[in-house]
Amino acid sequence: MEIKHSVVYGLIKISFICLLFFVMSCQKNDRAKVETLVNEWNNKEIRFPENPVFTRFVTDTVPYRIPKSDYKVVVFVDSVGCISCKLQLPNWKKFMHEVDSLCDGDVPFVFFFQSNNVRELRYILRRDGFSHPVCIDTKDRFNKLNRFPGEMMFQTFLVDSANRVKVIGNPVLNLSVKELYLKELAGIKPHSLPVTTVLPDSMEYHYGTVDGNETASKKVVLRNTGKETFRIKGVTTSCDCMTVEYKWDEIRPGESAVLTVNYKAEEPGDFWRTITVYGNIPEKSVTLDFWGTVRK
Numbered sequence: 001m002e003i004k005h006s007v008v009y010g011l012i013k014i015s016f017i018c019l020l021f022f023v024m025s026c027q028k029n030d031r032a033k034v035e036t037l038v039n040e041w042n043n044k045e046i047r048f049p050e051n052p053v054f055t056r057f058v059t060d061t062v063p064y065r066i067p068k069s070d071y072k073v074v075v076f077v078d079s080v081g082c083i084s085c086k087l088q089l090p091n092w093k094k095f096m097h098e099v100d101s102l103c104d105g106d107v108p109f110v111f112f113f114q115s116n117n118v119r120e121l122r123y124i125l126r127r128d129g130f131s132h133p134v135c136i137d138t139k140d141r142f143n144k145l146n147r148f149p150g151e152m153m154f155q156t157f158l159v160d161s162a163n164r165v166k167v168i169g170n171p172v173l174n175l176s177v178k179e180l181y182l183k184e185l186a187g188i189k190p191h192s193l194p195v196t197t198v199l200p201d202s203m204e205y206h207y208g209t210v211d212g213n214e215t216a217s218k219k220v221v222l223r224n225t226g227k228e229t230f231r232i233k234g235v236t237t238s239c240d241c242m243t244v245e246y247k248w249d250e251i252r253p254g255e256s257a258v259l260t261v262n263y264k265a266e267e268p269g270d271f272w273r274t275i276t277v278y279g280n281i282p283e284k285s286v287t288l289d290f291w292g293t294v295r296k
Helices: 007-022 028-041 083-087 089-103 118-127 141-146 175-186
Strands: 054-056 060-062 071-077 109-113 134-136 156-160 165-168 198-200 204-210 215-224 230-237 242-245 256-264 269-279 285-294
Touching: 028 165, 071 083, 071 089, 071 141, 071 175, 083 118, 089 109, 089 175, 118 134, 156 175, 165 175, 175 230, 175 269, 198 285, 204 215, 204 256, 215 285, 230 242, 242 269, 256 269, 256 285
Parallel strands: 071 109, 109 134, 204 285
Antiparallel strands: 054 060, 054 134, 071 156, 156 165, 198 215, 215 256, 230 269, 242 256, 269 285
């Protein structure tokens, strides 16, 4: 795979990715922070610790070395917050399969998980059937070498043969970032569609009190308030405890369609999760909040 990067192209990419993230925040301070972060990491070298140990399912050590290739995807996951939410391993499996199909398996994926909770990691890896080698970095060596951003959205990188960052962002959490990865790796450009407007029946949804291990559902009604057909690109969730069901792919002007959002109760206490719907709307996506309490 031939790599050709010009200064102009790099500047265009910075502007484009900044624009994508700007729409995720309405605060000027947040926008400036994101712009600074993207500029800081663009073309920055990712450094790897010496002799990292990779395993399958935490227990089985494998002779895996970080490969030298035109591109690779580097994923760092810290131990702050819900580990299962951050890992999203079923979505990573789908994305890895898509990239392998487009790039003939030439793009390696390198995973570093910083956590001392080995038992939980083993359970999640086995539960999701994630057999790809991962480094369980209990001493946080990888992070100390690079000082990654604290926000999990910015802890994943597409790097070139010199381990320099070409795209920053998590492609399984943000479909707009995924488009940037696929454009860089395979030259795939998203289809340009006429823009319309979509209005959900609410921006916040409350599940109330949910019993442990119970699955609760909410209906989200999306109405096309514009003049063009809305075509849904996909939906992402903030945690794998959330799933979204729909059997349609477009909404005609003036019509409505329903998303069914399922939440599988986890640990007792209050919870807050989000879903993000992507399509041909001015902001490219709309994020909806879901609240509730799991009964103790």
